[in-house]
Amino acid sequence: MIPETDPPVLLRAEDIQVRRGGANVLDIPALAIHPGQTLALIGPNGAGKSTLLLTLACLLKTFRGRIFFGEREIDTHHGDFDYRRHVTMVFQEPLLFDATVFDNVATGLRIRGVAQAEIERTVSRYLGLFGIASLARRSARTLSGGEAQRTSLARALVTKPQIVFLDEPFSSLDPPTREGLIGDLEQILQETRTTAVIATHDQPEALRLADRVAVMNEGRIVQIGPVTEVMNRPANGFVASFVGVETVLPGQVIKTADGVFVVAVEGGEIQAMGHVLIGERVLCCIHPEQVVLSADPTFSASGAGNVLSGMIRKITPIGLFYRVRLDCGFELVSYVTRRSQEDLELEEGKRVIAFFKATSVHVIPQKESPLL
Amino acid sequence: MFTLDSEVLGITFLSLRISGTATFISLLIGITAGTVVALTRFPGRQLIVSLINTGMGLPPVVVGLFVTIFLWRSGPFGFLEILYTPTAIILAQAIIATPIITGITLAAIQHLPPNLRLQILALGASRIQMVWILVKEARLPLLAAVMAGFGGVISEVGASIMVGGNIKGYSRVLTTATVMETGRGNFDIAIALSVILMLLAFGINAVLTRIQQRERPR
Numbered sequence: 001m002i003p004e005t006d007p008p009v010l011l012r013a014e015d016i017q018v019r020r021g022g023a024n025v026l027d028i029p030a031l032a033i034h035p036g037q038t039l040a041l042i043g044p045n046g047a048g049k050s051t052l053l054l055t056l057a058c059l060l061k062t063f064r065g066r067i068f069f070g071e072r073e074i075d076t077h078h079g080d081f082d083y084r085r086h087v088t089m090v091f092q093e094p095l096l097f098d099a100t101v102f103d104n105v106a107t108g109l110r111i112r113g114v115a116q117a118e119i120e121r122t123v124s125r126y127l128g129l130f131g132i133a134s135l136a137r138r139s140a141r142t143l144s145g146g147e148a149q150r151t152s153l154a155r156a157l158v159t160k161p162q163i164v165f166l167d168e169p170f171s172s173l174d175p176p177t178r179e180g181l182i183g184d185l186e187q188i189l190q191e192t193r194t195t196a197v198i199a200t201h202d203q204p205e206a207l208r209l210a211d212r213v214a215v216m217n218e219g220r221i222v223q224i225g226p227v228t229e230v231m232n233r234p235a236n237g238f239v240a241s242f243v244g245v246e247t248v249l250p251g252q253v254i255k256t257a258d259g260v261f262v263v264a265v266e267g268g269e270i271q272a273m274g275h276v277l278i279g280e281r282v283l284c285c286i287h288p289e290q291v292v293l294s295a296d297p298t299f300s301a302s303g304a305g306n307v308l309s310g311m312i313r314k315i316t317p318i319g320l321f322y323r324v325r326l327d328c329g330f331e332l333v334s335y336v337t338r339r340s341q342e343d344l345e346l347e348e349g350k351r352v353i354a355f356f357k358a359t360s361v362h363v364i365p366q367k368e369s370p371l372l
Numbered sequence: 373m374f375t376l377d378s379e380v381l382g383i384t385f386l387s388l389r390i391s392g393t394a395t396f397i398s399l400l401i402g403i404t405a406g407t408v409v410a411l412t413r414f415p416g417r418q419l420i421v422s423l424i425n426t427g428m429g430l431p432p433v434v435v436g437l438f439v440t441i442f443l444w445r446s447g448p449f450g451f452l453e454i455l456y457t458p459t460a461i462i463l464a465q466a467i468i469a470t471p472i473i474t475g476i477t478l479a480a481i482q483h484l485p486p487n488l489r490l491q492i493l494a495l496g497a498s499r500i501q502m503v504w505i506l507v508k509e510a511r512l513p514l515l516a517a518v519m520a521g522f523g524g525v526i527s528e529v530g531a532s533i534m535v536g537g538n539i540k541g542y543s544r545v546l547t548t549a550t551v552m553e554t555g556r557g558n559f560d561i562a563i564a565l566s567v568i569l570m571l572l573a574f575g576i577n578a579v580l581t582r583i584q585q586r587e588r589p590r
Binding site: 054057059079081084085087088089091093095097098107108111112155156159165 | 485487488490491493494495496497498501505508509511512
């Protein structure tokens with residue numbers, strides 16, 4: 001794990017453990033949340049993302065550990081009331097009250113005893129920000145999924161929290177609704193400079209909203225860092241598979257010269273760049289976006305480093321792209337656009353040339369990859 | 373009935389006052405107890421829930437018997453000297469209605485979304501504010517609790533006759549009067565009292581049902 005050293009820190013957790021049924025479900029030695037930034041928690045179901053959010057929001061008792069809000073240690077055993085008034089949380093389900101949209105959004109302000117005139121002003125502003133001003137007098141029970149989640153987000157942010165914890169708030173929405181809401185939330189978080197921690201399954205969502213990303217598994221943070229660093233330089237095979245690296249190949253360094261080395265993998269060889277020792281066991285991670293295909297068997301890409309002949313095993317449409325599984329002696333995955341798929345006349349069983357640069361291969365020394 | 377006999381009117385108003393007061397007391401106790409049991413976890417909770425559910429079917433004559441024993445001159449609360457008074461009937465009816473309202477409140481709060489409680493706390497609510505918002509969210513099922521509680525006590529006869537004594541002009545209510553008139557063979561009066569009783573029960577439930585259905589989530 002990359003150590004957390006970036007100042008300033010708004011929220012700091014130390015040695016947090018949460019137990020359920022006698023077993024540790026969360027074990028976080030250290031975590032820092034920086035003001036104005038968005039941290040995305042990604043990981044499979046049961047990784048501990050929601051538990052971490054609830055713990056940081058002081059809605060779940062810890063077994064041990066300390067959490068500091070600025071310099072003040074919060075009382076994690078008795079649901080620190082003062083701290084809870086500075087943060088908020090949005091859940092996967094909108095959890096709206098049986099009242100109008102306006103009254104739902106006004107709830108946090110009424111709880112705080114804000115004057116009615118101020119409530120009218122602030123709620124109207126946030127209804128406008130989230131594009132639901134026309135729904136103000138509608139019963140929350142009559143809203144669509146997207147409208148309900150917009151109301152839920154407005155209800156949380158209207159209190160101007162210093163940190164908002166978001167537990168997969170878009171997961172139940174259809175893609176166009178989700179896209180619109182993510183765009184609005186992104187803009188509002190930036191405008192209000194609100195610090196956010198968001199749990200998500202969705203890698204593009206994390207890429208779009210987050211400044212940093214933490215990959216979680218079995219109650220632990222496996223890797224945390226800036227989004228591009230975690231995406232491009234996963235710390236181990238688990239993280240690699242979770243950040244969209246579809247080709248992860250174990251192998252052994254057999255040749256090295258001037259920073260370029262050759263790794264023997266089962267069924268072939270791969271060129272990569274870096275400083276390793278001959279005989280060292282490594283994992284080669286290749287993002288599917290980095291693998292380019294050509295239908296011309298005589299094709300030779302200068303400087304590509306890796307030029308491999310392979311047969312297409314499977315073509316699967318994934319939104320705007322096709323996922324192409326190749327057999328190059330080992331399995332290699334490439335994403336191609338619909339246009340490229342048509343131009344290259346790609347079809348299962350066809351032989352193609354796949355090429356990717358030696359610099360596109362991220363190499364993980366295998367002794368640091370106990371999860372694969 | 374149609375000539376508005378003063379004795380019948382008196383009995384009707386007394387029935388409404390006694391059962392209304394008993395239901396109100398039961399609401400205060402039942403909503404509080406049901407909410408506490410729904411929101412807390414403690415050893416023996418399962419037993420308490422079983423007792424509440426059993427209490428929902430408490431036979432009025434059993435309640436009447438024990439209230440009589442407790443309020444009897446030589447009983448532990450005999451010094452209160454309230455046996456054979458409207459207060460004794462209110463007490464007995466409140467004991468009958470409280471488990472009904474507690475049980476329905478318990479179920480209503482437990483049926484709210486599990487994360488709603490956390491969501492309310494996450495909006496900055498204190499524990500008391502959280503409970504208040506939860507009870508407001510469960511208001512439709514709680515109207516059913518009012519209907520069930522009031523319906524249960526206005527129509528019961530066993531406890532009322534045992535602890536109230538059916539004293540003319542003092543502790544005689546619609547049900548006890550109906551029993552008495554039936555025993556005397558005055559079926560016309562008994563039928564008239566029964567019709568009033570049913571109209572009362574229907575009228576109050578109709579009003580509450582109207583409120584409930586108007587607010588029902590679409």
